[in-house]
Amino acid sequence: MPSLTIEQILLRAYQRIDKIDAHLLLQHILAVNHAFLLTHSDQMLTLEQTNHFLHWVLQRSEGVPIAYLTGQREFYDSVFKVSNAVLIPRPETELLVDLALNLTSTDRACRILDLGTGSGAIAITIAKHRTLSQVTAVDISVDAISIADWNAKNLCVSNVRFVIGNWFAELSDEKFDLIITNPPYVAENDPHLQQGDLRFEPKLALSADHSGMNCISHIIQTAPQYLEKDGWLLLEHGYDQADECKQLFKRVNFTNICSYPDLAGIMRVSGGQFSASS
């Protein structure tokens, strides 16, 4: 393969993948911004850069998510390492972080639990903004915990500890002021699992039995044992699961039960406060 200019290689890429994707991939390989691509269109790529880019174009044309190719994704105000062992953090999950930050403050030490931490995006972001608080982040996937631990160290966030475990199982008799979770909630037969990025993400991170409600239901029912009096549980769920979640919260005596819309106006997070003495 002869060396090509930025313009020539982008023209080749456009035949197979989306223009924006081509720019993002080339920017990552060259470690430059978009303006650089436009203003240096006649710059020659090295052979190594050319081969690397064309390999990524091929993988992208087969559907591999951009974040798994570049190995990173921005979430809130940080960049997180990702691999195909973790869910790619979604912009709509930032709502969960905003709500958690509203329930806590910079001058009070809270104990916060993030269930199903994946890349650690939620836990690490909250820990970074609530430096007096202690965040515990649980995941059943050893590979996910190792990525989350790497992200915390890379972002110099030290007030988060990682636990490998099945939801609450490794937490013995600990209590938390706030539990947050973005659990798997897609129904196992949902056709979206066969489309787009979801085809490449871990099933363990995406889908759950009982029309996607299995993990949500377990977490809502078990959370009261792990909440301080007046502690909160906030969870992300599917676009059509808010009513069912609120019923579950009600059944185990949560109060102040509410659902919150994401930027697209879709009810995305539901939560409640546990005031009964547990």
Ligand SMILES: C[S@@+](CC[C@H](N)C(=O)[O-])C[C@H]1O[C@@H](n2cnc3c(N)ncnc32)[C@H](O)[C@@H]1O
């Ligand atoms: C939807 S992903 C959320 C990842 C991350 N919190 C985020 O929002 O980007 C759900 C996570 O739950 C984890 N998980 C699935 N079953 C679990 C279980 N039984 N116990 C603990 N974590 C589990 C998965 O490994 C995955 O990382």
